[in-house]
């Protein structure tokens with residue numbers, strides 16, 4: 056592998072990684088607050104892509120408006136799922152909440168299959184995404200550059216919300232100690248609702264960008280990205296937002312580099328990520344930035 | 353007659369009746385119905401194995417389809433006749449030792465046992481790194497593991513023949529073998545669950561911290577539940593492979609796990625009786641529900657089949673169950689001879705003698 | 715460490731923090747065989763955390779724990795229990811889905827010699843062990859006045875009875891040292907007096923060494939030979955009940971708490 060190919064793959068890895076990061080944040084935020092894996096998050100990502108598909112390809116709404124509309128609608132879907140499915144099982148044993156999440160995930164996937172069909176749909180990405188860039192010897196597609204740039208923009212907005220606004224402070228308080236926060240008079244359910252909205256909005260951004268990068272969308276498109284993003288959240292340290300970002304980039308780079316270094320392994324690209332997960336669980340279960348939580352006895 | 357021998361007696365009678373019933377139905381029912389019954393029995397094995405880890409030990413696994421696949425491939429590799437093996441692996445030769453021998457029909461139960469061992473070994477490998485951790489990592493790790501099995505099945509052509517799968521596995525999983533393995537699974541798991549080991553597993557489910565403080569080795573017992581569960585998952589995968597005579601990576605996809613999840617939740621997490629009944633009902637129901645996915649042609653009206661409709665209904669059912677009917681049909685209750693005896697006949701029946709008398713309350 | 719000679723259970727300058735909060739700091743403590751010692755202190759003083767360090771729930775960041783001369787720091791809780799230290803929990807942790815009898819039997823499991831296969835196939839050796847465990851458990855339940863409830867689901871019992879099941883469950887582990895975390899919490903005065911008698915009774919009967927956290931001063935002063943006072947994770951006083959009662963530091967620690975209550 057020469058330098059320019061390496062550079063190209065580096066950009067590709069960052070690009071893929073930034074999508075995982077967007078998705079990983081939703082997992083990590085919900086886990087941080089509710090200590091539960093929102094299996095449906097990967098399907099929210101798919102829902103976001105379909106909203107964009109319908110508004111752009113079917114209803115011919117201009118790109119920027121369509122994107123904002125889809126992000127908003129996906130945020131509402133996320134909130135609705137929390138309200139309808141997760142809130143009733145909040146105080147049930149943890150396994151009930153997990154089973155519910157698996158059920159919601161499967162529901163969304165099959166709702167997709169029933170309504171839009173299993174056949175992948177062609178997505179129209181905006182023209183600036185398909186322009187080629189030449190940097191030295193390397194030719195890089197616009198998508199590979201724009202995806203991380205747009206992602207970065209959204210991450211900054213998200214960081215601002217979480218670390219600088221009152222809602223964000225409430226989110227962090229709830230994730231540190233949900234009972235104490237409730238005692239201080241914070242409406243915890245509302246904060247959780249906002250968390251789902253924010254996580255789902257980011258998932259929608261991820262879904263739309265994913266559709267630009269791989270312009271065939273299908274109801275099952277979220278399964279593998281979702282699973283890898285969760286691995287990214289674990290690698291970064293579950294519960295930690297900066298950790299999710301770092302984890303996302305690491306997973307993206309590992310995946311791209313595995314295939315780049317040894318094309319024979321391309322059939323195993325998903326397997327490699329599993330290996331990373333197991334290695335982390337064995338050697339550093341708290342991830343890169345996570346801290347050990349001591350359960351109160 | 354003592355209580356214990358009475359129960360043994362009832363058990364023998366019950367098994368005899370069951371056997372006669374099966375023999376009669378094998379004689380008089382058509383091939384299609386018998387297939388549904390055999391599928392139901394295999395689902396029973398898979399569901400009980402899954403309930404052991406989820407309902408009794410309380411550890412949320414999403415990997416039974418992976419363990420079933422391991423059992424399925426093992427049985428396919430052992431049972432496929434040698435000439436058929438040459439025919440199937442035309443892209444790449446089959447690896448040693450499977451390319452040099454095949455089991456004859458008489459060794460079918462042994463092949464199923466090896467299928468179980470493959471599942472158990474898989475469970476050991478996945479459980480070892482993940483069961484040490486508290487929390488929900490198990491769910492995601494087992495999910496990942498079952499995905500890996502599918503990735504490997506697609507890529508390890510010299511073992512699995514890749515996406516084309518393995519065709520021509522002899523159909524030795526007749527009703528008697530299915531029934532025998534189902535009975536073994538029910539009896540073994542029930543006994544295990546009611547034993548001191550089962551109590552330890554349930555204590556972990558109810559409160560891990562307290563269990564550990566009462567001297568229970570959390571890791572050891574989770575791993576135990578996981579490996580036993582993997583064994584029976586492998587058995588059911590092996591039987592299923594023999595029943596439908598082919599195996600390919602798509603046979604044991606995540607949908608299988610999802611179906612099992614519905615079964616054990618509906619039957620009641622932790623209830624073996626519940627799993628038996630709902631697993632059997634599920635096999636019948638999903639045959640009946642097949643029509644929603646196939647096109648319906650009513651003369652002038654033609655309704656095209658809707659792919660995914662069945663799963664959509666099941667997913668909806670699962671969520672509704674979790675919200676409104678979390679305990680399922682049986683809760684954690686079991687149908688036992690104790691219950692039957694106390695209901696019909698023998699008075700003053702008690703499992704353990706309670707000694708009243710010098711009870712000083714403070 | 716000559717001062718620790720003769721100690722059955724000893725904590726040597728143990729410290730633990732949760733984030734920035736120093737929950738236990740340089741805590742020194744010894745328990746001699748057969749003693750009944752109380753640990754008191756205001757809410758949040760770190761009493762339960764001391765128990766959690768002894769039983770291995772938390773590993774101290776500094777300091778060591780010794781039991782019968784052996785360093786048990788960092789042992790997992792199940793190993794500590796098998797070594798002979800059993801406990802109850804302040805906010806009870808019964809196995810809610812199991813019967814009262816099964817709750818107690820769980821503590822016997824680590825003594826079981828039969829293998830899984832022997833248990834699953836009901837081998838005679840296992841049946842015998844199981845029967846003996848049941849007899850032992852029923853005996854304990856009887857001793858605590860719970861025999862009639864043996865087949866009730868533990869989660870359905872009223873508070874006071876759950877506390878007693880917790881004690882029975884801890885005793886079933888055959889401990890040498892029993893750690894009781896606020897055993898009288900939620901009991902009425904009459905029940906508390908019975909509990910006091912019971913604690914002294916089992917101690918003599920089983921030759922136990924007991925370390926007990928309690929808010930009820932009457933109980934602590936009534937049965938403990940020695941009392942240890944902790945505040946903000948620091949050991950502030952130690953002595954006989956009489957000495958503790960008159961100690962100005964203890965009085966101010968408790969007055970401080972009362973002042974907080976009224977503010």
Ligand SMILES: Nc1ncnc2c1ncn2[C@@H]1O[C@H](COP(=O)(O)OP(=O)(O)O)[C@@H](O)[C@H]1O
Pocket residue numbers: 349350351352732735737755756757758759760761762763764
């Ligand atoms: N797992 C934990 N995580 C964070 N803080 C804890 C944890 N356990 C205890 N604490 C804190 O440590 C302090 C001591 O608690 P504890 O030992 O339970 O007090 P006590 O039993 O004396 O009432 C309290 O401020 C409590 O909030």
Ligand SMILES: [Mg+2]
Pocket residue numbers: 761762763804
């Ligand atoms: Mg306390």
